Amino acid sequence: MMAQAAVGLGVPIRLLAEGPDVSAAQVVREAVVGDYRDLETLRRVADGCAAVTFDHEHVPTEHLHALTEEGHPCRPGPAALVHAQDKGVMRARMDRIGVPGPRHRLVTDAADVADFAKTVGGFPVVLKTTRGGYDGKGVWLVDDEAGCAVAFDAATETGAGILAEEKVDFRRELSAIVARSPSGQVAAYPVVESVQRDGICWEVTAPAPDLDESLAREAQLIAMRIAADLDVTGILAVELFETAEPTPGAALGESTGRVLVNELAMRPHNTGHWSMDGAVTGQFENHLRAVLDLPLGSPRARVPWTVMVNILGGPHGRLSEDLYAGYPHVFARDPSLKVHLYGKDVKPGRKVGHVTAYGDDLAEVRERARHAAAWFRGDLGDESE
Ligand SMILES: Nc1ncnc2c1ncn2[C@@H]1O[C@H](COP(=O)(O)OP(=O)(O)OP(=O)(O)O)[C@@H](O)[C@H]1O
Numbered sequence: 001m002m003a004q005a006a007v008g009l010g011v012p013i014r015l016l017a018e019g020p021d022v023s024a025a026q027v028v029r030e031a032v033v034g035d036y037r038d039l040e041t042l043r044r045v046a047d048g049c050a051a052v053t054f055d056h057e058h059v060p061t062e063h064l065h066a067l068t069e070e071g072h073p074c075r076p077g078p079a080a081l082v083h084a085q086d087k088g089v090m091r092a093r094m095d096r097i098g099v100p101g102p103r104h105r106l107v108t109d110a111a112d113v114a115d116f117a118k119t120v121g122g123f124p125v126v127l128k129t130t131r132g133g134y135d136g137k138g139v140w141l142v143d144d145e146a147g148c149a150v151a152f153d154a155a156t157e158t159g160a161g162i163l164a165e166e167k168v169d170f171r172r173e174l175s176a177i178v179a180r181s182p183s184g185q186v187a188a189y190p191v192v193e194s195v196q197r198d199g200i201c202w203e204v205t206a207p208a209p210d211l212d213e214s215l216a217r218e219a220q221l222i223a224m225r226i227a228a229d230l231d232v233t234g235i236l237a238v239e240l241f242e243t244a245e246p247t248p249g250a251a252l253g254e255s256t257g258r259v260l261v262n263e264l265a266m267r268p269h270n271t272g273h274w275s276m277d278g279a280v281t282g283q284f285e286n287h288l289r290a291v292l293d294l295p296l297g298s299p300r301a302r303v304p305w306t307v308m309v310n311i312l313g314g315p316h317g318r319l320s321e322d323l324y325a326g327y328p329h330v331f332a333r334d335p336s337l338k339v340h341l342y343g344k345d346v347k348p349g350r351k352v353g354h355v356t357a358y359g360d361d362l363a364e365v366r367e368r369a370r371h372a373a374a375w376f377r378g379d380l381g382d383e384s385e
C-alpha cells in the first residue's frame with residue numbers, strides 16, 4: 001500500500017522482502033529478498049536511498065544505529081522506534097513525559113505478578129512480551145498466579161521481557177494518528193474508534209462516534225506530544241483506551257472520561273487504513289511525504305463517516321481460498337465500496353485485505369462495510385444485520 005502511494009508521487013522505492021512472494025514483492029519492482037536482521041543486507045538495500053523506512057518495527061535497533069552513523073537517514077530513527085519495539089521502554093518513557101497509561105511493572109516471575117496484582121486491585125491482569133508481539137500474539141489476560149506460566153514460557157523462548165499491566169475497564173479503543181516530518185510539521189488525523197476481536201483489529205470507524213470533543217482533542221494532543229518528544233518521523237499511531245473514569249483533578253461534571261495510551265506504532269497502521277479512501281491525504285502518502293521531508297497533505301476526512309472492516313481469512317465458505325470470486329457480488333451490491341486485497345495466502349484469522357465504505361449515514365455505512373467483509377470471509381449472517 002506504500003508502493004501504491006509512491007507510484008502516485010512518482011517516487012521510486014526499493015524493498016527488502018522476507019521472501020519472493022510476500023505482498024510487497026508482488027508490486028515493488030526493485031525488491032531484494034533477504035533477512036532484515038542482517039546488517040550487510042540492510043546496507044545493501046539502503047545504499048543510494050534518500051531515506052530508510054519500515055512497514056514493521058522488528059529491524060534490530062542496533063542495526064538502525066549503525067545505518068544512521070553510516071549516513072543512511074532512518075525515518076523514524078532508532079531512538080524513536082525503540083518505543084514501538086519495546087513496550088517496557090515505551091511505558092517508562094510515557095511515565096517520564098507524563099502521558100497517562102495503565103499502571104504497569106516489568107515482572108520477572110509469577111510471584112512478582114501476584115505482588116503487582118495486589119497494587120491494582122487483584123487479578124485479572126494483562127501480561128505482554130516487551131518485544132516481538134503483534135495482533136494480540138504476546139498478550140495474555142491472566143486470572144491467577146498459575147496462569148502466568150504461559151507468558152513466562154514464551155518469554156524464555158524469545159528472550160523478551162514481560163510487562164504486567166492493570167486490566168483497563170475501557171469503554172472502547174481509540175486510535176490517534178499523526179504524521180510528522182523531520183522539519184517538525186505535524187498533521188493529525190481525526191481520532192477513530194477501533195474494535196478488536198481476539199486481539200486483532202476488526203473494524204475502524206472514522207471519526208469515533210459520539211466522542212467528547214475535549215477527549216478527541218486530548219487524544220490528538222497526546223499523539224502530537226509523543227511525536228515531538230520522541231522525534232518521530234513518518235506516521236505515529238497511538239492506540240488508546242477510552243475509560244469512563246474522570247481525569248484526576250478535574251472538577252465534578254467537567255470530564256466525561258479519559259484516554260490512556262495502550263501502545264505506539266511508527267508506521268502506517270491498520271487503524272489508519274480508512275484514510276486511503278476517506279481522507280484528503282491517505283496515511284501511506286503522508287508517511288512518504290514525512291519521510292522525504294515534504295510538506296504534509298491534509299488529513300481531513302472527505303465525508304462525515306468512513307468505516308473500514310478487515311477481511312480475515314475464514315475457516316469455511318466458498319470464498320475462503322479465492323477472494324477474487326467475491327468481487328462480482330460486492331461491487332454489484334455497492335458501487336461506492338472500496339476493496340483492498342493484499343495478495344496473501346488465505347489462512348484462518350489472517351488479515352488478507354480490507355474494505356472501506358463511506359457516506360453520510362453511519363448505520364448505513366457500517367452495514368455496507370460489514371456485509372462486504374463478511375462476504376469475503378465466506379461468513380455471511382451474523383455481521384450483516
Ligand atoms: N492493559 C490492558 N487492559 C485491557 N485490555 C488490554 C490491555 N492491553 C491490551 N489489551 C487488549 O489487547 C489488545 C492487544 O494489545 P496490544 O495492542 O498491546 O498488543 P499487540 O499484539 O502488540 O497489538 P498490535 O496487533 O496492535 O500490534 C488491545 O488492543 C486490547 O484490546
Ligand SMILES: [Mg+2]
Nearest residue numbers: 135239262263
Ligand atoms: Mg495493539
